[in-house]
Amino acid sequence: MDALSAAGLAATTLLAVVLPLFAAFRARRVEEIVPAEGRFVQVRGARVHYLDRGSGPTLVLIHGLGGNARNFTHSLVRRLDTDFRVVVLERPGSGYSTRDPGTPAGACADADAVAATMREMGLERPILVGHSLGGAVALATALRHPDTVHGLALVAPLTHIQEAPPGVFKGFKVVNRALRVTLAWTIATPLAMTVREPALKIIFGPEPVPTDFGIAGGGLLAQRPRQYIATSSDLVSVPPDLVWMSERYGSITVPVGILYGTEDQVLDPHVHGEGMLGRIPDLRLELVEGGHMLPLTQPDRVAAFVRGVALRAAGEPSGGE
16 A cells, blocks of 8 residues: 555544544534423334423424424514413424434324324324424324314425425435435534535525524534434435325315415425415415514514414414404
């Protein structure tokens, strides 16, 4: 072996040791800064982290791809927990929830975990509030476990299959599990730290990113290897679920509301919002100027939207009637 080859091997070996150590160190540091704030419930295939606040009719909040409970506790929960019992669930694998080895990912698998969690907690037919991928999970829950749901309030939901993932998530489209884990423990953490600002600009755009999103909004949790694995697993598992779901939307009989930002840079409001009109019997679509992260950028508007869906589910006139 010549000197150049030996140097290359040494560098590769060094990186194979240093990068996983750095990823582990960063994960520990992030979890010190952004700790778990709720409690846990064990259901089949997952240990679900949840927060339970307020009292009244129950809302169950489900976050989107790569998100966590702080996406809602940042601004939205305190606008709802004066009138509702607000339960925020972290989807299996995300935030501080875990997903057991061998347990499938995707909207339908998460829907089963959501339904199991609600049954374990004794929640009787709450309103599901789903953001982005959480909207797909809420829809899947209504389809697979209709007895558990009283209504759906969907904010910028993923509702239809699309040929390619949103550009900001393309780096998570890794089908091979071994490669996914390898990337998670080598380049994913330093890459997430490097591209954080431009990625958030797209995810929130055209609205500004809250200055405290990293901690109060839970954004830093995306830098952990386990979150990369969960996000990638969810991303590659969802398309078949959406095919199955889209053929059955007409069977959903509970009130459904969809709120979309007209300038959403992650999901197309025409496809995923307007494309649902006529697909569900009792569905109403509301459009607002804004981007994808409405629970953080327009919490008052989202809270009013959720209240409107809750009123409809209770058989009372909403504000627009």
